[in-house]
Structures are given as structure tokens and as C-alpha cells.
Amino acid sequence: MLKLIGIIIIIVGFALKLDTIAVVVIAGLATGFAAGLSFNQILTTLGDAFITNRYMTVFFVTLPAIGILECYGLRERAAYLIGKMRSVTPGRLFALYTTLRTLAAALSLRLGGHVQFIRPLILPMAEGAAKTNFGELDEKDLEELKGLAGATENYGNFYGQNVFVASGGVLLIVGVLKELGFNVGALAVAKASIPIAIIAVIVSAVQFLYFDRKLARKKSGA
């Protein structure tokens, strides 16, 4: 039971909004000591996993190009283009993006990403669409718009990927089941992932269109 101390530290630390990095490191140290690891073993495990997972942080390489483009008006241009189209609302744009992102993930097309797509293109387009349809957003609505822009990438990325037969998730499922004595094919797992991919697109679209309605009601009320 003592091994669960790391989880408790995480929950309490996050709930109290303490510094995230400090909380994570302390939880790791506590869990390691509770499991009887030496300080040196803990450092080695930490260092090893940190190096192996460098791939999670490769967005660094895109920053120079994105920085220049933003400096020269990329976001303004995206907002201008969408602003010309009255039928595009933030909610519809997000719903469309989630649909396309899900389809792309299902085909294993790596189109998407918060750095590659959302910040330079989708978010400024959504801001432009919001301005055209609903006027200037206040601070709170703008935060919500950004939150949804971040969410649209995750919805499409998560629930579409396992529809692809050779995706990491499907291969992991097949591998783990085999070790546990169940032989299943990758195709069967991929097929079984289709219904929830469709439902996720629908549920998220409801959330996005509801946001449109909220902005519309606010505008007509004001």
C-alpha cells in the first residue's frame, strides 16, 4: 500500500495547485523510496525514461519557422480569410476539423497537432469566424474558444487512431492479449474501434455547436 504514496502526492499536489514539476518529481522520489529503490537507482530510472521519451518534445524544431510566419502575419491572414466567409462559425470549424482529424487518424495520416495546425491556422480562423458572426469576444469567451481549439485536436487524434490496423494502440492490444492467452487479429480490433470513433465525432460536434449557440444568444441578448 505504501507504494501508492506517489499517487496521493500527485492528487494532493495538483489539487492544491502546487508547482507541477516539483510535485511530479517528489511523487517519483517517494514512490521509488517506498519500493525500496536506492537514490541512484531512482536517478537512473528517471534519466533513462527521460532520454527514451525525448520524442515527446520534438515540437521544438518547428518553433523557428512558426515564429517567423507569425511575426509576418500568418495568423492575421488566416483570420482574414475565414472572416470573409459568413457561414463559418467557430463551432462548425471545430466540428469539421475534428471530423477530418478523425478520418486522417483512421487512415494513419499524421495530419494535425497543436503546434502544426491549431496555433497557426485553426485558432486564428476560429477567432476570425467568431468576430465576423458574434463580434469581439470578451476575455472569458476567448479562453473557452482556445480551450475548445485545443480539445478539437485531442478528440480527433484519440478516437480515430485505433481504426488504423497497424496503429500503436491496436498492436499493443493484440500483443497484450496474446501474452494473456487470447489470440485476436489486428483487423478485428481495428473494426471494433469504428463505432466509438463515429460517436466521438458526434458528441464533440454537439459541444462545439452548443458553444456557437451560447455566443449567438449572448450577442442577441446584449
Next chain:
Amino acid sequence: MQNILLELLYVMCGIVSFIAAYYAFTGKEQECRIGTSLFWTILGIIFTIGKYIPKNVVGAMILIMAILAAFKQVRIGKFYTSSPEFREKKAAEIGDKLFVPALAIAVAAFGIAQFTKLGGLVGLGIGALVALLLSFATTGARINEATRESARLLHQVGPASILPQLLAALGALFNTAGVGEVISRGIGAILPADNITLGVIAYCVGMALFTVIMGNAFAAFAVITAGVGVPFVLNQGADPAVAAALAMTAGYCGTLMTPMAANFNIVSASILELKDKYMIIKKQIPVGIVLLIVHIILMLVLAF
């Protein structure tokens, strides 16, 4: 070949980090100059030559970065950047050509991942280089503008940029310590063995909850499937492919709801310059809960 290119990609990431360190060290109005430049220098070293440093030394370097972050010694620098008027003017002048480099990242990354054996990561690296050259060509920007802008963006993301890797390292420690076994034994002890509905709920909710804790559904899957899925769902006559596929995506519902999945939820909040770093999670929680309930229903209906 692929491994060499991959290491080159990490060297490029390291250079971006060194640039951020340089701007922190020389910036006229930089607060906490030493701490900030030390943080980005250490990260740069780990990226460029980390593979060749003893792992316990890397672990110690991570501790130093964590201490710097915890004591708020890593601060955003003050950067000169273009004015809104300048950006409006350039946007009108350059026009839609501005999109070409931005799309080049995605197109090159996709093309290389799809049609070569080099993989998506190497593709992203090459895409980023192509995009950088194209953005110099379309905007006529100077090199020091590229370094300044990349430093500015990285400072904006700040120490949160190491969170995904740090959480993965925490997951590795949890694994070594055997945290998963303790949890699945706990769930197993309170559940009646032959109630299919309760079993399915425990499998789906267990996946989501354990993913919330670990920040990673893949890590949760092996543990929860062995501890809960096999005895309470698969051995009760469920179609293993259907049940396991849904269990995995039930875990993704947990990913939507946890700050532990930092690369999806927290780092992206900094990338989008959200003031509330939990805003993406707050928006995703209702959808995550609805989808988790749908998972339970689908598993009961489709797997049995």
C-alpha cells in the same frame, strides 16, 4: 540510418533550447537570468548528447531543472516582436503564400512517414527544416528573427515543456515499483466475479481512472486488462477483440480528463497561450464522461 537521423533531430531540438538559453543570458530585461539560462542549457545538453551521458547523471540534471522550476527561477524573457500593424501590413502584402511553409511542415512530415521507412519523427524534423527555408523565402526574414522568435515561443511554453517526458519517467518509476499490481488487486478484491455489468463498468472505469493517474492509456492497458479485464469480462464470455478495443479507448476518455497527459492537455494550453492552463481539460471533461458511459454501453451490447 533512421537512428542517426533521429539523433540529429534531437540535436536540432537541443539547439533550439540553447538559443532560448542564449537569449535568457543576454536579454537586457531578463529576470532570474542565471536560473533561466541554466534550465534551457541543461535541457539542450540532454537533447544533444543525453544518449551518451550516464543515466544517473541525466537523472541528477533533471532534478536540478525541477528545483529551478519549483523555485520559480525560470522566467519568461521580454522579447521585441513585430507590432500588430506590421503583421496586418505583411499579411496583406504576402497574402496566401504565408500558408505554404506552415502546410509544408505537415505535408513533408506526412509524406516521409507514409512513403519512406524513416518514420513520422524524422519526417517532422525534415518538414520543419523545409518550412524554415520556405518561410525565409516567402517573408524575407533575417536569421536573427528566426532565433529570436523561436526563443520567444519556447520561453512562452516555459518549464512545462519538459512535463511530458517527466511524467513518462514517473510512469517508469510507478512500473518499477509495481503500483499497477496494487491497484488491480484492490479492484479485484471488491468485485463479485460473475456479474457481467459490474465487470464491464469496472474494466472501463478502471481503464479511465488508471489513465488519469498515469497520464497514458497504453501503460494502463496491460495492468488493468490483466487485473480486471481478463477475470471479470473476457473470462465471462466477451468477444476479446471488441472488449479490449473498447477498453483502450475508454482509457483515452481518462486521457481527456487528466493533467498527467501533459503533452495533450497542459503543454498545448501554453502553446495556445491560455491563461488558465486547465482550460482544455475543463472543456474535455463533459465529453470524456459522456464517452465513457457510451463505452460501457457499447461493451455490454457489442461484446456479449
